[in-house]
Amino acid sequence: MLTRENTVNLVLALLLLVAPLAANALGQPFYVTLATRIAILALAALGLNLALGLGGLVSFGHAAFFGIGGYAAGILSSHALSYEPMMFGLSGTVQMPIIWIVAAIAAGLVALAIGAISLRTSGVYFIMITLAFAQMVYYFAISWPAYGGEDGLSILVRNQFPGLNTMKPLSFFLVCYVVLLASIGLFALIRASRFGAALQAARQNETRVATVGIHPYRIRLTGFVISAMVTALAGALYADLNRFVSPSMLSWHMSGELIVLIILGGTGRLFGPLAGAALYVAFEFALGGLTERWQFFLGLILLGVVLFARGGLLGLLAGKAKHG
Amino acid sequence: MLLDVQDITTYYGASQALFGVEFRIDEGEVVALMGRNGMGKSTTIKSICNLMPPKTGRILFGGNATERLAPYKVARLGVGLVPEGRRCFPNLSVHENLVAAARPGSWTLDKVNALFPRLEERHAQMSKSLSGGEQQMLAIGRALMTNPRLLILDEATEGLAPVIRQDIWRAIRQLKAEGLSILVVDKTLSELLPVADRCVILENGRSVWQGSSGDVSADIQDRYLGV
Numbered sequence: 001m002l003t004r005e006n007t008v009n010l011v012l013a014l015l016l017l018v019a020p021l022a023a024n025a026l027g028q029p030f031y032v033t034l035a036t037r038i039a040i041l042a043l044a045a046l047g048l049n050l051a052l053g054l055g056g057l058v059s060f061g062h063a064a065f066f067g068i069g070g071y072a073a074g075i076l077s078s079h080a081l082s083y084e085p086m087m088f089g090l091s092g093t094v095q096m097p098i099i100w101i102v103a104a105i106a107a108g109l110v111a112l113a114i115g116a117i118s119l120r121t122s123g124v125y126f127i128m129i130t131l132a133f134a135q136m137v138y139y140f141a142i143s144w145p146a147y148g149g150e151d152g153l154s155i156l157v158r159n160q161f162p163g164l165n166t167m168k169p170l171s172f173f174l175v176c177y178v179v180l181l182a183s184i185g186l187f188a189l190i191r192a193s194r195f196g197a198a199l200q201a202a203r204q205n206e207t208r209v210a211t212v213g214i215h216p217y218r219i220r221l222t223g224f225v226i227s228a229m230v231t232a233l234a235g236a237l238y239a240d241l242n243r244f245v246s247p248s249m250l251s252w253h254m255s256g257e258l259i260v261l262i263i264l265g266g267t268g269r270l271f272g273p274l275a276g277a278a279l280y281v282a283f284e285f286a287l288g289g290l291t292e293r294w295q296f297f298l299g300l301i302l303l304g305v306v307l308f309a310r311g312g313l314l315g316l317l318a319g320k321a322k323h324g
Numbered sequence: 325m326l327l328d329v330q331d332i333t334t335y336y337g338a339s340q341a342l343f344g345v346e347f348r349i350d351e352g353e354v355v356a357l358m359g360r361n362g363m364g365k366s367t368t369i370k371s372i373c374n375l376m377p378p379k380t381g382r383i384l385f386g387g388n389a390t391e392r393l394a395p396y397k398v399a400r401l402g403v404g405l406v407p408e409g410r411r412c413f414p415n416l417s418v419h420e421n422l423v424a425a426a427r428p429g430s431w432t433l434d435k436v437n438a439l440f441p442r443l444e445e446r447h448a449q450m451s452k453s454l455s456g457g458e459q460q461m462l463a464i465g466r467a468l469m470t471n472p473r474l475l476i477l478d479e480a481t482e483g484l485a486p487v488i489r490q491d492i493w494r495a496i497r498q499l500k501a502e503g504l505s506i507l508v509v510d511k512t513l514s515e516l517l518p519v520a521d522r523c524v525i526l527e528n529g530r531s532v533w534q535g536s537s538g539d540v541s542a543d544i545q546d547r548y549l550g551v
Contacts, residue, residue, distance in 0.1 A: 197424035201413040208411055211373055212425035213399035213470050 005318035009271040016274065017177060024170045032169040033241070038274070038281045039176040040237045045261040045273035046183055047230030052259070053268030054196060055223045056203030060127045060255050061114065061134030065107040065228040067141065067250030069235025072103035074153040074245035081156055096161045096175070096240070100233050107232030108225050110137070115224035119217055131252060138250040152246025159240050166240070176237050180274070183230055188270055190226070199223045231258070260298075264305060266312030275313040325384075326351050326474055326505050327372070332381030333529075334371045341367040342378070343529040349474065354506045356516050356537065358549060359526035365509045366408060368526065369478050372507075373405050374398045386473060400427070404472025408479045410459040412466065414452035418443055421451050421462055422469050429471025436465040439495055457488030464495065475499065477508045481515075493519070513545065525549070 016035060023031035044066050051057040076099050079085070079092025086092060093099060114133045118126055147153045157167070164171045190196045202209045202216040209216050239245040248254070257280075265276025283301065287294035309316050327349040334342040342364050349355045357365050370376040372383055374395050383390045390398050399405070412421050422433055422443070437444035440461040446454060451462055460480060467475060477496070481489045493515045500506060500519060510516045517523075517537045525533040525548045533548060 194423045194426060197416055197420040200416055200420070201424045204413045204415060205411070207375060207395070208407070208413065209424075210395035211375070211399055211405040211407065212466060213396055213427055214424070215394070215396045 003318075005269075005314070008314065008318040012271050012274055012278070013181065016278070020170060020173050029169045032173050034281060034285060036169065036173040036176050036241055038277045039173065039180045040234050040241060041257075041261060041281065042274040042277035043176070043180045043183055043237065044231045044234035045258050045265070045277060046180070046187060047227050047232075047234060048258045049227075049262050049268065049273050050187060050190065050230065051224050051227035052262055053272065054191060054203070055199045055220055055227075057119075057220060057224060057227075058127050058259070059118075059130045059224070059227070060252065060259070061118075061130030061132075062228070062231050062258050063250050063252060063254035064114070064134035064137040065111060065231040066235040066238070066254055066258070067137065067245075067247070068107045068110060069103040069232030069237075070239035070245040070249045071141065071147065071153070071235075072106055072232070073099050073159060073236040073239040074155055075147055076102060077155050077157075077159050078147070078153060094157070094159045096159045096166070096236075099159055099236050100179075103232045103236040104229040107235075108229045111225045111228030112221070115221045115228075119220050119224065131255070134250065134252060134255055138247055138252075141247040141250055148246070150247060152244055152248075155239060155243040155245070158243055172241070176241075179233065179237065183233070184270060184274075186230075191270070195219065195222070260302060262312075263302065264312055266314030269312070269314045269318075272312055272314050275317075279313055325349070326353075326386060327507070328384040329368070329372065330382050330384070332368075332371055332378035332383060334367055334376055334378045336367075336376075341529055342371065344381070345371075345526065345529070345531045346381075347524040347531055347534060349505055349507060351473075352503045352505055353521050354500050354508065354519055356520035356523045357507060357509045357526065358516075358523055360549065363526040364529040365526055366478060367529075369405070369476055369507070369509070372398075372476065373403055399470060399472075402471070402473030403476065404467035404470050404474065405476045406460075406463045406467045406478060406480055408482075410456065410463045410480075412451040412454075412459050412462050414450070416451060417448050418451055418454070418462055419447040421466050425466045425469040427470045431468045431471045433469070436468055439468070439498065440465055440491075455488075457484050457491070460484060460488070460492060461495075464492070468499075472504075474505045474507060477506065477510070479509055479511070481510055481512060489515075513540075513549070 020032040020035035048062045051059050076092045077094050080094045118129045121129055142150050160166055161175050166172045198214050198219050202219055206216050235249060261273055261276035261280055264279050266272035283298050287297050305312060311320060325348055329345055329347050331344050331346045332342055333344060345368050359365055367376060371378045374390050374393055377391060385401050385403060388401055422436060442458055443461055443465055451459060481492050497519055517540060520537040523535060523537050523540050524531055527548055533544060
């Protein structure tokens with residue numbers, strides 16, 4: 001069905017593909033990297049959008065999962081390159097698919113623990129407790145000298161994907177692009193499923209949900225864990241993009257940035273995170289070239305969005321959300 | 325016996341709303357819960373669903389005591405509530421409202437759509453954009469999707485156009501014919517009494533009269549239900 005929103009989504013998806021292809025053809029790899037950054041940030045925000053947009057869970061601690069994904073990539077590849085076994089004598093790997101699985105599982109387990117406690121609260125307490133847990137992970141990473149501590153950990157050679165030379169910017173972009181589209185598809189499937197309907201219903205009214213026999217806590221915990229796993233996948237890709245992972249990926253600025261991306265793009269919208277990430281990176285690039293204080297202007301724009309265009313960029317382009 | 329409400333008292337904070345309500349519902353029975361406004365009908369229903377747990381007394385549903393169960397567990401035992409004021413999930417579509425509630429059993433999407441064909445016509449529409457009557461059908465359909473053993477209808481026809489009321493009453497009669505147990509609160513006695521097997525009348529938070537619906541005389545109506 002080609003509704004206005006679907007058209008906008010299609011255009012966004014195609015733009016993100018065509019722009020780096022064109023830049024590559026014109027010999028401008030810098031723009032390919034910029035597009036890769038958009039795709040990865042969009043993926044991270046897409047993960048958060050599951051919890052925030054569908055479940056109404058304002059997690060201010062998703063940087064923890066983003067960073068765990070990043071450290072999974074960094075730690076696995078450093079062990080593989082140094083041939084030093086890790087815990088339990090397991091060896092590292094430079095294969096992206098394995099790294100992704102490890103990243104998602106590690107973040108999922110941490111999210112299960114964090115969510116099991118945080119989801120007993122709601123509203124501002126939930127925001128604060130997720131922030132507190134993320135800060136614990138942050139300080140843990142800073143004080144862990146084995147993997148660089150405060151200085152972070154370099155990934156000497158970008159991890160590999162079977163059949164591709166990931167050192168080529170365009171190849172790595174395509175990997176990220178396909179992962180993003182697949183995750184958007186997963187989001188759409190979840191939103192249309194019984195679980196997705198229950199997650200959204202729990203956001204709208206907890207009592208009513210209970211009277212139809214749904215346990216809001218369990219539904220939310222599942223949503224929170226899936227959300228964290230997607231964000232961790234983005235973290236692993238982000239580490240590979242920069243070939244570097246540091247505690248800054250875990251900092252609360254990162255959590256805030258992910259929320260900003262969602263608000264800019266449109267909360268709960270399928271392509272909201274992508275629209276938000278594109279806008280954010282474009283601002284960062286355009287305004288950042290003009291002034292060092294570009295975040296001041298981003299703040300003004302965010303203020304404008306919250307006050308005058310609450311549906312975000314997608315709300316402006318595609319009309320009010322069907323799901324709100 | 326399906327539901328056994330044993331002398332419950334329920335409080336809103338410090339103020340007492342129920343002072344001793346007791347009644348029973350058997351399998352396949354339709355029971356009308358009656359009384360003037362503010363006499364405790366809705367509080368009784370919230371107590372049964374454990375949304376407002378009784379302070380004393382107990383409630384057995386299918387032999388299980390509900391006092392320690394969270395509301396969602398009471399619902400899973402088979403209590404299907406259609407709350408007062410046709411409360412759907414406003415930002416979900418008709419289809420999503422129904423699917424979110426689904427539990428295994430004989431009631432499926434097809435069966436609900438057959439009962440309320442309007443819901444099928446509007447399956448993709450946001451429930452907040454439905455008319456009042458359609459929202460009520462959706463609220464009933466959603467409760468049926470949980471495959472309840474007892475359906476509770478709290479003022480299901482209140483504030484609806486006469487034609488729509490007829491649709492709802494027709495559906496209630498059909499559900500009764502299928503053998504579903506129903507607890508119903510409604511002000512339209514001319515429709516309520518023919519469909520109910522028994523009536524329970526509340527006054528000031530107490531169950532003061534019980535009997536078959538044929539025995540609700542004009543005198544009783546005057547005494548307990550008249551304005």
